[in-house]
Amino acid sequence: xxxxxxxxxxxxxxxxxxxxxxxxxxxxxxxxxxxxxxxxxxxxxxxxxxxxxxxxxxxxxxxxxxxxxxxxxxxxxxxxxxxxxxxxxxxxxxxxxxxxxxxxxxxxxxxxxxxxxxxxxxxxxxxxxxxxxxxxxxxxxxxxxxxxxxxxxxxxxxxxxxxxxxxxxxxxxxxxxxxxxxxxxxxxxxxxxxxxxxxxxxxxxxxxxxxxxxxxxxxxxxxxxxxxxxxxxxxxxxxxxxxxxxxxxxxxxxxxxxxxx
Numbered sequence: 001x002x003x004x005x006x007x008x009x010x011x012x013x014x015x016x017x018x019x020x021x022x023x024x025x026x027x028x029x030x031x032x033x034x035x036x037x038x039x040x041x042x043x044x045x046x047x048x049x050x051x052x053x054x055x056x057x058x059x060x061x062x063x064x065x066x067x068x069x070x071x072x073x074x075x076x077x078x079x080x081x082x083x084x085x086x087x088x089x090x091x092x093x094x095x096x097x098x099x100x101x102x103x104x105x106x107x108x109x110x111x112x113x114x115x116x117x118x119x120x121x122x123x124x125x126x127x128x129x130x131x132x133x134x135x136x137x138x139x140x141x142x143x144x145x146x147x148x149x150x151x152x153x154x155x156x157x158x159x160x161x162x163x164x165x166x167x168x169x170x171x172x173x174x175x176x177x178x179x180x181x182x183x184x185x186x187x188x189x190x191x192x193x194x195x196x197x198x199x200x201x202x203x204x205x206x207x208x209x210x211x212x213x214x215x216x217x218x219x220x221x222x223x224x225x226x227x228x229x230x231x232x233x234x235x236x237x238x239x240x241x242x243x244x245x246x247x248x249x250x251x252x253x254x255x256x257x258x259x260x261x
Contacts, residue, residue: 009193012190016188025160058092063096066097097258099258100254109236109250111232111239113229121244124212128177128210130174130213139172149203150198185200185214193227195230
């Protein structure tokens with residue numbers, strides 16, 4: 001694969017990830033050239049525009065959406081990737097009242113790895129018990145760790161998102177130290193490709209190899225299931241972990257937020 005193909009695979013994996021939230025009964029999903037997810041009125045959840053591929057009449061479309069952004073119907077947070085269209089959509093967003101809030105000192109990366117590197121990765125030296133989540137009880141524990149370690153608030157609930165357990169392409173992992181659940185990961189399979197998601201470790205257990213062990217297990221299971229390419233989006237803080245696992249950065253994600261006049 002060339003660089004453009006890797007970028008496209010990362011972007012597609014990102015879109016699939018965001019669409020998983022639309023499976024919850026407390027979320028609304030808008031499909032189309034501009035695509036987003038948002039919680040239903042009175043509910044909690046992610047609110048983000050994650051796909052902008054509007055090659056024609058983009059300014060008119062944004063103008064049409066601005067009243068709904070102001071009303072909270074359409075998310076004010078927009079993510080742009082190298083696949084966003086038109087090419088200068090970032091300039092158009094700024095013209096329409098958006099602010100570039102990308103943290104360029106600590107950027108978020110789109111990353112990918114070839115499974116060919118898996119055999120050469122160092123094995124984990126950490127004694128971690130890793131369980132594949134199967135029951136509602138285990139999923140509830142997984143949700144609690146993700147909320148505390150990754151989000152810092154109750155983004156996910158077992159009630160709304162246990163439907164994920166019914167999807168064959170999703171796999172969830174819990175890592176335990178001394179019987180305590182401290183780390184999570186998940187994978188979403190899409191044919192010969194997959195994305196690694198929801199990698200989180202409770203603060204007091206970070207930087208000791210637990211996340212590496214759990215992610216390595218998840219990657220090994222994907223390899224057994226004939227996955228060839230794995231993608232993810234990484235925070236600046238996690239890039240060393242993912243590089244150790246064989247991932248390479250292919251682009252920096254851009255974030256824009258609509259600002260009230």
